[in-house]
Each structure stands twice: as C-alpha cells, then as structure tokens.
Amino acid sequence: MTASTAPSRTTSSQTRRLAIGAGAGTSLEFFDFSIYTVASALVFPKVFFSGDTDPWFASFMSLATYTIGYVVAPLGAIVMGWVGDRYGRRRAMLITFYLMGAATVLMGLLPGYATIGVAAPFLLVLLRLVHGFSRGGELGGASVLAVEHAPPSRRAAFGAFVALGSPLGALLANLAFVLIFYLPQGAITSWGWRIPFIAGAVVLAIGVWARRALEESPVFHELAASRLDEKIVKIPIWNVIRDNWGRLLLAAGANTGLNGVMFVLAGFMLSYAAGPAPKGLGLDIQDVLWCTLPGLAIHAVTVVLGARLSDRLGRKPVMLAASVAVLAYMFALFPIARVGTLTAWALAIAVGFALTGFLFGPLITYLTELFTPEQRQSGAGLAYQIGAVLGGGLAPSMANRLIEWTGTSTSVGYYLAGGMALTVVCLLALPETAPVRTHR
Template sequence: MNKLDAQTTPESPPGASVVVTGKDAGRVAFAAFVGTALEWYDYFLFGTAAAIVFNRLYFTTLDPAAATMAAFATFGVGFVARPVGALIFGWLGDRIGRRPALLITVVMIGVATGLIGLLPSFGTIGVAAPLLLVLLRLLQGIAVGGEWGGAVTLAVEHAPPGKRGRYAALPQVGSPVGTLLSSGAFALVLLLPDEQFDSWGWRLPFLLAFPLLVIAVYIRRKVEESPLFDELLKQDERAKIPALEVFRTAWGRLLVAMASAMLGVGGFYVLTTFVISYGTTTLGMSRGLMVNATLIAAVVEIAVILVMGRLAERVGPGRLTLWGGLISAVCAFPVFWLIDTRNPAAIVLAVAAGIAVLSVAYAVSGALLTELFPAHLRYSGVALAYNLAGALTGFLPFLATALLKTSGGASWPVALLLVGISLITALGGFLGERLRVKDNVVGA
C-alpha cells in the first residue's frame, strides 16, 4: 500500500462488475462538454472583465494599479468559494446522484452571470456595486466548484474501458470553447466606442448567459445517471459524508490530485487574465490585440486537448501530466520574453504557445483525477482536488500583478512563478500515474 494513502484500496468497493458501453458515452460526454463550456464561458467573462472593466467601473476610488489589484482580488474570491461548492455538490453527487448535481450547478452559474450584466456600477449605487459584484462572484465559484468534477465523473463513468481518455477530454474542451465564446464576445463589444462600451456594451456578454443557460439545461436533462453510481445504490456502498472520507482515507491521493491540477488552473489564468492586464496597462498594447491572442490560443488548445486525450489512453494520463509540467517550466521564460518585445505577432505566438504546452497536463486532468479516487468517493474527491488547487492558484493574477509592481514592471518574477507551478504539477503527474484506481467495469 502506498505511504501517501495507506488506508485507500487500489480498487473501487467490491461488488458486481458494471457493464458500460459506448452507445451513450458520446452523448453523455457531449452534454458534459456543453455544460462545462457554459460554466467556463461565464467564469472566464469575469476574468476578462476584471482586467479591462471592473477596475475602472467598480473600483473608481482607487489609483489604477490598486484598482486592478482589487479587481483581481474579486476574481480570486471565486476560487476561494469553489471548495465550498465541491463540498456541497460532492456530497450531492456521491449521495443523491451525479445528474441532479450537474443540473443545479449549471442553473446557478448561468443566473449569477446574467445578473452581473444587470449590476449597476459604482457611479450609480456606490459601494453596494463592488459588494454585490463579490457576492455574485462567490455564487459563480460555488457553482463551478461542483460543475467540473461532476462533468468529468459522469463522462468517465459512462465511457467504455480503455477509452476513458478521449471521453474525459471532451469536458476539458469546454474550457477553450468557453474562452472562445467569452473572448469573442468581448472582442466584438470592444469594437464599440469607449463611451458605449463602458455604458452598456460590456454587459452584453454577461446577459448572453441567460439564453445559453436554457440550451444547456435542455441538453443535460436528457442525460442518464452514471451506471457506476446506479450500482453503488444497489450495493448501498455510498459514503455517508464523502468529503470527510476523502480527507480521512484518501488524503494522499487528494494532495497528488491537487498538485497535478495546479498548472491547468493557475497557469492558465496567468497566461490569460494576467497577460491581458499586463499587455494593456504595462506594455501599452491594445485591449483588442490581447483579447484576440487568447482567442487564437483557445483554438490551439482545443486541438491539443483532443490529441492528448487519445494519447493518454496509450501512455497514461500521469505521464502526460509529468511531461506537460516539465515542458511548461522550460517554456515559461521564453513566453514572457516574446511578450515583452511588444511585437503583436510575437505576443500572439507567445500566448498560443504558452497555453498549448500547459494544455498537455490540463487535457488529461479529468482522466487522471477520476482514476485517483474510487467510485464511492469520486465526485467529492475530484471536485475537492480540482477546486482546492483552484483556491491555491486563483489569486495568481493578483500575486503576479503585485510581483510586477515590486519589480518595477519586470516580468521575470511572473515567469519564475509559472516555473514553480509547472514543476509542482509535474510531480503530481509522476506520483498520480502510480496511484490510479481500477473500477470493476467491463466493456460491451
């Protein structure tokens, strides 16, 4: 038994083997993808708006640097709330079912995001504006805390043995698609004159969450419950308090899972949210250029995720996480050197390349994390690991901005920060490959 997790068995609880087929796996994975795409669209909107809108309209009493840091702190609040969502929806997903938990999360974040689009600015309602903004960000965080873990769990548990990598990768595609939708929406409204953009234009992408929510709920309602969870119900093998069981018996796996997820969460926001702010405020580049760079990077990320999902089935998700972490560490300084040239083409190349290399580890996070926890603890374990990693790294744009200020505008401390996160993820991948759980399932 591994010293990291002395009390956790290498297999899911005993019982009859569960037969899973590929018949509905694609439909379930697509439904998971649609939901995660909406969730990340809503979540990423806040990051982009924090970099170019909220600092000016909701923190107007502060100087520009302090306002940007305040906006990023508000952005980070969502990550602090995510472990709370993991506890709530992890319990619901492991006790009541994966499907009802995912229906609630998608409704919750859609409503919270739409309400941000209706929120008056500081100039209209004063200090209540940033306070309400923080509240809505908290609701976003709680919803996302339960969304991703449930989506990949449902996709993996419907997938035939030997094909989990590709199905676990589909919910991951929701991240770049969410980036495309959110950055694309902002790129369009940034074409408006500055006065109209500040007055009402920036609100349109948030208000779009309402019709997208209707589509996501319609698709998710047609998804069937996980066959593995149905078997847990029959065998009555559900944990009474899943999160407590994770901390008590699977704490080693939890730490490894958190480490393996850090780059895909924190590194991503350094190369998007922070870089957008850095490019516009420090380097003097246009907002449109920086947002468009993230659009191109998102297209590249989709291709990387789909390829790595298939490759994970052959070499293992832990090994790919190790490789992705090491490559990202090597590329961190060159990425920022290119950005610092202020050359538009070099900036686009840097952001796209940086996102591509960190996406190697992110692509297989779903496959690795779901196989680090047995079925009766899976929703809670995956959600807690991913969102605790998010809570630890969600303030990286804030920290990067602080480092930038103390270094007199030099980017090397931020690159060094990215190197550190990359190496932690590489270690998580190395250990995670050795701790993977085997479910009692057979293909049909």
C-alpha cells in the first residue's frame, strides 16, 4: 500500500454511507442492550432456566448472563483494537459487526430449556459472551473510522454519527417491546419475545451494506504507507499502557460517571417506574415504554448539538458545562420522578437524556483524539469500555440495591452525582483536543 492509495476528501455520498455504517453498529449494540434488559428480567428465567431450578435462582442466573456481556467487553476492546491499529479500522469494524449481529439474531432463534435442557442456558451464555466481546470492539472502531474520515474542523460532527446509535437503538428497542406487550402473556413467553431479537437482522443487513463500501481511514493509509515496524506496532495496547496509562485511566474515569447516569436512565428507571410501591412507582409498563420515546428523541438531538458545539467552542468547555449540569440534576431526578405520575416520570428522564446528550456527543470524538493514530483504536476503545463496565455495568444493579438498603431513591441520586463528580475531575485533568482550541 502506498500513499497514493489514500482516499481523497470524503464526498457527500460517502459521508451518508459513513453515517449509516458507523451508526448502525452502535444502534444494534444499544438495541440489543435494551431488548436483553427486558427479556432477561421478564422472559429468560422461564424460557432458559426452568425445569427443576428454583425460580429465584433462575432469575439470578438470567440477570447474570446480562452482566457477562460487560465483563468481556474490555477484552473485545483490546483484541479488536489490535486488529484496527495494525490491520485497519474498516476490517475491525466489519468483524465486530458480523459477530454482534449474528449473536443477537441467534439469541432469538435459540431453543429453550424445555426443548434442549441444560444446553439452552449454556448456549445463551456463549452467545452473550460473543456479543459482549464484539460490543467491546464496536464503538472504538466505529468512532475512530468516523473521526479519521472527518475534516479537522468537523471531527465531532462525524463522531456524532456513532453516538447517535445509542438513542436510536434504544428507541427502536423500546418501541419493539411496547408492541410485543400487547400480545397475550402466553404468546410473549413462547414466541413473542423472539421478534425483537430476530428483527436485529434488519439493522445487520443495513450496516453490512453501508460498511462494506466504506473506504479505509485516510489516517491508517498514511500509517500503512510509512515504515510499518516503527509506526504500526505489533501489540498497540502495551504501548498505550506503558506510555499513556495515566491518560487511559483519566479517560476511563471521564466515561464512568456518564455511563452510570445513561444506563440508569435507559434501564433502571424502567424497572423503577413499573415496580410495585413503595420501592417502585407502580406505573403500567406499556405506558412507561411509550413515554421513554420522547426522551430518547431529545437525547438524539442534544448529541448532535453537543458535538457541533464542541467543534466550534472546544471539547472541554462543552463537556465540563454538561457534566456539571448533569451532576446537579442528579439531586432532582428522583424527587421529580417520585411525584408518582407518568408525566412527572417522563419529564424526569427527558431532562436527564437531554443533558447527557450534550456530554455524550463530544465524548466519542474526544476519546479518539486523546491517543496517537497508531494507538488510537486500542486506547479509545479500552478507555470507553472500562468506563462502561464500572459505570453502566454496575449502576443499574447498584441503584436497585441502594433503594433496598436505604428505603429511598434519593440515595441513587447521590450515587450518580458521585460518579459525575469523578467525570468532572477527570475532564479537568485531561487536555483539550479540539482543533479550534489547539490549532492542530
């Protein structure tokens, strides 16, 4: 490969395909996250852990399969980061997308315990491991490819293609399940729950169409055209840990608080709304799912606004302002929701989604800019996934336990505010990366 093979400036048609290709992966990621959250709590204990299993232990085992996906995500970030930094961003992004899409669809086709016995939960765990692994490499690869195709002054705008996958995937998932819940209970348990998983094939097909036609990143072309032994290291993650371990930890910390808030809004707040009083609000689950849709739509808008503002004003001013606003709002989130009406609950999460969008929009690009091109996918991917495990992976279950232990949801607000304080501190310690501020 020579420098002459590097692609020219991205055209408008290539930009559209890049937007679809980059966003499809994160849409599928969050689509699966949302449908798996509902299914693991309401359906999987009966479908995959029945037989002679104690019902309470069956519920525990079902939720444990959900957690497994987070445990292996950092490993996926390391392995696919190595592929992306050494062999190409596009190749890594295609591999993760194929794995993630196949795992999602196969979950929907998997026979239950009544059909194949103990093999059913074993295969479910195996597919969850595959999905978690691919999920770990997906966001890092998609964000790096999108940002490296962008003109310097529009990096965050291109990175927003990836960030938009979060609200769009969750919106599609919630819409799918709210329709499924109109079926009779027996139909939901026997076959209805499978429909959203199998519908993931549509997102997979769109993503494959868009990603196969994408050109490799111009930045990677330049790396490949240089002296490979010097520029493209054999195991990039070791160099990240050796040379930039402090930046890696700070970047992970910056994402920890944000992920905690976002996953509580997208996941725990559903169970809190539908759960019986006094620990929950006792609202109808179908009404709750319908009322998440406006909040997710607002989140999509503020993701784009936050990204564009960071291209004009700098990453840190936008992200720090948003972080402080989210931190302050955590003290109001549950008091508003505790009013107990559907309107109050919907307002509470809509404001939360709006504020977090301003932070999440620039963050995807910011993480990629923190690391040099030869270490970029490994560093950005691992930083994001460490924060996702410590924040998003733990926050929903911690929220549940805090209400159990303290008897009040106020404690959850303090917990989330503490996580956002960590985000603020880490952002203050990290450098600015936006070209408008650094003149790079």
